[in-house]
Amino acid sequence: MEQISQTFLSFIDQYGYIAVALLMAMENACIPIPSELILGFAGYLIFAERMTFTGAMIAGMVGGMLGSIFAYVVGLKGGRPFVDKYGRYFLIKKSHVDLAQQWFDKYGIRAVFFSRMLPVVRTFISLPAGFARVDLLKFLAFTFAGSLPWTALILFAGMMLGENWQYLLELGHEFSMAFIVVCVIIVAVLYFRRKGR
Numbered sequence: 001m002e003q004i005s006q007t008f009l010s011f012i013d014q015y016g017y018i019a020v021a022l023l024m025a026m027e028n029a030c031i032p033i034p035s036e037l038i039l040g041f042a043g044y045l046i047f048a049e050r051m052t053f054t055g056a057m058i059a060g061m062v063g064g065m066l067g068s069i070f071a072y073v074v075g076l077k078g079g080r081p082f083v084d085k086y087g088r089y090f091l092i093k094k095s096h097v098d099l100a101q102q103w104f105d106k107y108g109i110r111a112v113f114f115s116r117m118l119p120v121v122r123t124f125i126s127l128p129a130g131f132a133r134v135d136l137l138k139f140l141a142f143t144f145a146g147s148l149p150w151t152a153l154i155l156f157a158g159m160m161l162g163e164n165w166q167y168l169l170e171l172g173h174e175f176s177m178a179f180i181v182v183c184v185i186i187v188a189v190l191y192f193r194r195k196g197r
Helices: 002-015 017-028 035-047 053-090 094-107 110-117 126-131 136-164 167-171 173-196
Strands: none
Touching: 002 017, 002 035, 017 035, 017 053, 035 053, 035 136, 035 167, 053 094, 053 126, 053 136, 094 110, 094 126, 110 126, 110 136, 126 136, 136 167
16 A cells, blocks of 8 residues: 555656646545545645645646546446446445445435545545436535535645645544534534524
């Protein structure tokens, strides 16, 4: 795994924004590549003044959206039987798809937004959205809204950590959950302020 990670990092180091976009597309197309690895290292390259925040943000979002659309279409056209049969050839675990399905069954289209900030689920949530044949425009809107803060935060964290950006990989799930808690608090504060008015 460490060797594979180094290959990805070398790819980003050499090809910059194109590599970030391609790897984020692969991650969102259900290929298990941690976004913390891709965006965290891109954040370090921003710190090292070899990328710009805006450029990395655009690359990450474009790649993420394209990969999400691909996974959605696979779910839409192939359905669950297709994914269960052929997913293993692309390192897709049935248990991961099951987890994403549980989230979607419980929260519906809203799961597409919230799951973009959760470990494992964020990679696979497009599949059950496709299985359920949700409206494409709604899917894109929720995907964009959920991916934007996550992409910005990981890039910013990698930039702030600088040469210590790999701490993001060690924090992993804890970082994701902390981010969710912060988002929930912000949403709750905004909701009660609006209700008070």
